[in-house]
Amino acid sequence: MTTVQLQTQDDSPDLPLYVSAPKVYPQRVHGVYRRIKWALLIVTLGIYYLLPFVRWNRGPNEPSQAVLVDLAHRKFYFFFIEIWPQEVYYLTGLLILAAMTLFLMNALAGRVWCGYLCPQTIWTDLFLATERLIEGDRRERMLKDAGPWTLARVREKTLKHFTWLMIAWWTGGAWVNYFADAPTLVHDLATFQAPVVSYVWIGILTFTTYVLAGFMREQVCLYMCPWPRIQAALTDEYALNVMYRLDRGEPRTSFKKSLALRAKGEHPGDCIDCSQCVAVCPTGVDIRQGANLGCIQCGLCIDACDSIMEKIGRPPRLIAYDTDVNVARRVAGKANIFKPIRSRTVLYGTIIALVGAVMLLALANRTNLSVSAMHDRNPMFVKTADGSIRNALTLHIVNRKPMARRFAIEAAGFDPAHVEAVGATKGADGWPVVEVGPDQIRELRMLVTVPGATHPPPKQDLAFTVVDVASGEKAMTTDNFIAP
Numbered sequence: 001m002t003t004v005q006l007q008t009q010d011d012s013p014d015l016p017l018y019v020s021a022p023k024v025y026p027q028r029v030h031g032v033y034r035r036i037k038w039a040l041l042i043v044t045l046g047i048y049y050l051l052p053f054v055r056w057n058r059g060p061n062e063p064s065q066a067v068l069v070d071l072a073h074r075k076f077y078f079f080f081i082e083i084w085p086q087e088v089y090y091l092t093g094l095l096i097l098a099a100m101t102l103f104l105m106n107a108l109a110g111r112v113w114c115g116y117l118c119p120q121t122i123w124t125d126l127f128l129a130t131e132r133l134i135e136g137d138r139r140e141r142m143l144k145d146a147g148p149w150t151l152a153r154v155r156e157k158t159l160k161h162f163t164w165l166m167i168a169w170w171t172g173g174a175w176v177n178y179f180a181d182a183p184t185l186v187h188d189l190a191t192f193q194a195p196v197v198s199y200v201w202i203g204i205l206t207f208t209t210y211v212l213a214g215f216m217r218e219q220v221c222l223y224m225c226p227w228p229r230i231q232a233a234l235t236d237e238y239a240l241n242v243m244y245r246l247d248r249g250e251p252r253t254s255f256k257k258s259l260a261l262r263a264k265g266e267h268p269g270d271c272i273d274c275s276q277c278v279a280v281c282p283t284g285v286d287i288r289q290g291a292n293l294g295c296i297q298c299g300l301c302i303d304a305c306d307s308i309m310e311k312i313g314r315p316p317r318l319i320a321y322d323t324d325v326n327v328a329r330r331v332a333g334k335a336n337i338f339k340p341i342r343s344r345t346v347l348y349g350t351i352i353a354l355v356g357a358v359m360l361l362a363l364a365n366r367t368n369l370s371v372s373a374m375h376d377r378n379p380m381f382v383k384t385a386d387g388s389i390r391n392a393l394t395l396h397i398v399n400r401k402p403m404a405r406r407f408a409i410e411a412a413g414f415d416p417a418h419v420e421a422v423g424a425t426k427g428a429d430g431w432p433v434v435e436v437g438p439d440q441i442r443e444l445r446m447l448v449t450v451p452g453a454t455h456p457p458p459k460q461d462l463a464f465t466v467v468d469v470a471s472g473e474k475a476m477t478t479d480n481f482i483a484p
Helices: 032-053 085-109 112-117 119-135 138-146 151-179 182-190 196-216 218-224 227-234 255-263 300-312 324-331 343-364
Strands: 067-070 075-078 081-083 241-244 319-322 369-375 389-399 405-411 419-421 432-436 440-450 459-468 474-482
Touching: 032 067, 032 112, 032 119, 032 151, 032 182, 032 300, 067 151, 081 085, 085 112, 085 227, 085 343, 112 119, 112 227, 119 138, 119 151, 119 196, 119 218, 151 182, 151 196, 182 196, 196 218, 300 319, 369 459, 389 405, 389 432, 389 459, 389 474, 405 419, 405 440, 419 432, 432 440
Parallel strands: 369 474
Antiparallel strands: 067 075, 075 081, 241 319, 369 389, 389 440, 405 432, 405 459, 419 440, 459 474
C-alpha cells in the first residue's frame, strides 16, 4: 500500500511580487538637442510664470489681465478674446485643435511633445539641473548615494530639497494667478489676506510638482502617462523617431578592438559600446535595443553619441531622428526617403485648418448681444378660462458691453398686447422693455397668449427679436408656439 504524503508547506523561495525600478542618474550632456531643450524650457517656463502679469486694456469696469479665468463671473479672457459660458464651443474647438496638433506632431516627428514640451519633462529637467548643481554629475551622485551620510551630505540634500520646494511653490503660486488679478493676489498672498482656496491650491500644486518632478520623474512617463500607449497606435513607419542606426553601428565592439579590426581590413560597426547614450537618458533606456515605450525621444542620446563619434573620428548621427523605412532601405543599399506629406498628415492638417478657420470666423462675427429661448416642456401650453392658449418660455439676454442697456422684445407675427415679459415694463409701441446690466445675462420669463377664437395651428413659428433701444443693435432667436 502506497502512502501519499501531502505537502503542507511551500518549499519555493520567497520571491518578491514587485521589484523596484533602479534609480536613474542622468549624466550632463552638451549638444544641439540639449540647447534646444534649454531654450524651450526657458521660453515655456517664462510664459507660464510671467503671463498672468501681462496687462491688457479692455476699458472701464473690465479686468486688465491679458489671460484670466474669472470663475466668479464665469468668463475666460485671452487677450482680446472674451468667452462666456454659453460659448463652450470655443473650448471644444480649442480641444480639437490641441488634439489634432498633437497627432500631427506625432505623425511628423514622433514623441516630440514628450521630449521637449511636456510639463513633466520640463520640470524634471529643471529639477535635475538643480540636483547636478548642488550634488554633482552622475558619477558623483552615485558615489554619494552609495556612501555614508556625513554632515556635508546632509547639507547638500537639505539645500536640494529646499530648492525643489521653492520651485514647486513658485509653480503653484503662478497657477493661482491665472484665476485672479495677479498683482493684487500676490499682495494678498503675502499679507495672508487671500482666499483660503488659493493657499490650498498652492499647497496641492507644490506637493504634486515636488513629488512628480523630484522623485517619480521617469516613472510618470513609464507607468502613469497614457500618451505613449496612444502614440504607439498613431504612428507609422514614416514618422521620424530617435533611432540607433544599426546598419551603421553593428557589429559593435570596443574602440581598441575596432581599431585592430580596421587595421586588418575588416569593417566593424561605428558603435564602440561606450553606453554614453544610456548614461544621459532621463528614463534609463538603451536606444540600441530598438523602439522602447520608455524613450521620450528628447535627443540627448544623439548629443552624447555625437560627442563620442567626434572623439574617435567617426561621422556624427550614429543615433539620429530617422525612420524604420530608411533603416531597411540602407540595409538594402537604397537611398533614404522622407514622406512628411502623407494621408494622415494631410487629414490632421486639414482638420486643424478647418476648425481654426471656423473659430476665427465665429470670433470675427461675434456680437455684443445675443439671445436664446427655452420653451416650457411641461405643460407645452395652457388653456385659460376664456379659451385663450398660452405658451411660456424663458429668454436669456446676454449683454456683453460694460454698460447697462435697455432692450425692447418683439415677437414676430403676434400682437404686442398678447406678449408679456414678467418684471418688464411696456414700451410706447406696446412691446416689453427690460434693462440688462453691464456684462450680464438676464433670464426673463415670457408669456405669449393667443385668443382661442382665432383657432391657432398646432405648431406656429415664433421669433423673438431683442432690440437695443439706444443703438438699434438686434439679436434674434426662434422657437414654436404650441396649441392643441
